[in-house]
Amino acid sequence: MRALGLLFLLTVAQASHASAERYIQLSMHVVKVLAANADGRINTGTGVQIDDTHVITNCHVVGIATNVIVARGSSGVPAQASSVDPRHDLCVMTTPHAMGRPVDMATSRTLKVGDTVHAVGFSGGKALSMSDGQVTALHEMDGALVIETDASFQQGASGGALFDTEGRLVGVLTFFIPGMKRHFAVPVEWVHSGNAASELPLRDATPPFWAAADEDKPYFLRAIQHENDGDWGRLQAVAKEWVEAEPNNSAAIKAAVRASQLPPLR
Template sequence: MRNGPFVTLLLAILPTCVHSLDQRDIAALVSLRPSVLKVEASDERGNVGVGTGVAVAPGVIATACHVTARASSLRVVVNGERMQVSNQRARVVRDLCLLDVPGASQVPPVPLRDSPLRPGEELVALGYILGAAPRVSNGVVLRLHDFDGGKVIQSTTPFTSGASGGGMFDRDGRLVGLMAFRFRAGSDNQFSIPGSWIAEAMQLPPGPEVAPLDGRAFWDLDTAALPPFLQTLRLEAEGRWTELESMAQSWIGADRDNASAWHALGRARAGSGRHAAAVPAFARADALERDTPVFMSDLAVAYYRSHDHAAYQAMRTDLERTAPLAAGELDARIARCAAASPAPC
């Protein structure tokens, strides 16, 4: 991956809280594993990088373009056999590449989900970890960010090095996105590119032969060119609360019904210790986008830090109804608050 100016977006950090697997996760691993493949990318110097790809049509493997960006040759591994990629269809800005692999035509493709995701919905991720065997993890949808005609998925589903380009599935085994990048701080910031982009890319004509790609993914652009939801995350990660509040206020001025803008304002106020002032901003975001776990969790913490424990408990109850896994994450945050941990809560 290119080390662009937005260095706080990383691909290979395992979050601190990993959800335990249940029988449904094990079943997902068994059923989906044949369709999730290791991708090996070799550059002109002979260096080999590893990622993951998902079969989306006979002989067509979808992956993240940052996995293949520097490759002069590509292979996918099917049952221990390395099969050469002949062509590559690339949407670099979207971080989406489709690999044509004639030798992999017998790999069973996964179905693409064609109905909208919703915040709080459970997800299952499957990808290679450090180039070893595929592993499964679970989590929930936290946010759906509008960008370039699709909805970038923010989730708690953990992934780490080698899993980039791996599949994000719903509980029915339908592909909803590809794991792409994650943010440095916290455990609520894994991002996947949407399945709708895959469906669009499959309409492209056959791509050119494999060669290094030009351009940069949307999350790797210069700061001013980043989508607003990523700009606010950077300011927050760097503790630039005054700048974050100013950006949020400008955002609200341009669009008073933008839930993300109100949420950013709440984050700025909470980050600077003004928890009571953060409550109305978080509440406005929650009112605009109901049942969104990130908004609900942050509002609950703001209530807790403002010593409004009745409102906190009511919000936690709502969160547990909406997204039980996210309620567990909230409990961990509150435990850190109560223990006066140096880690932010």
């Protein structure tokens, strides 16, 4: 029994060491983003170093800021927006030099449901943290896959990194559904899909797809939201519309089957 106990402790220690080593390696690619608004309030978010002079973050982190600082530890440098994609919620920021280590990327299509992923960001706007989890769903949108995961993160981690097991950036942490273990990262394929920016604050007020009016959201989000709200009637209507628009989409078919098994809204 003592030998088994020692073996268990050794296994736990090895796993803990591996997790700490992974955290150190992945954290080198991640930076803090401090966005100062005209009224003096500072919004804290996260960014990922994609090359020697560019950081990717969410537009909702920097969109209304007049000044942005990209920082690691006690050091920081000013940043300007060089590319903006408000609908996909991705802004590329230019800095004088790298504050983090440039990251390797892999497309969202290298993932499958059940794969292990690591979410790294400044959850709560405080210390950098890492959450391990799995890919729980992959949602087709605009030529790539929005990644749903149970690797949790909070406000402040927006713009952070979702890594695969090889330490490659596969997604940018963007939004979650409060009260549910449903967290979403937008795919790296969208990183360079934006238009050239002029100056801060950003002038384009287009809401991101996940915060758009209901009719402008992708079908998968509309279905998730109606199911979360217990609005079965609207879920059934959206599922029917989704199948008609995308008859070969397996997610649409599953949503329709699920909706047909739920009671109508009274």
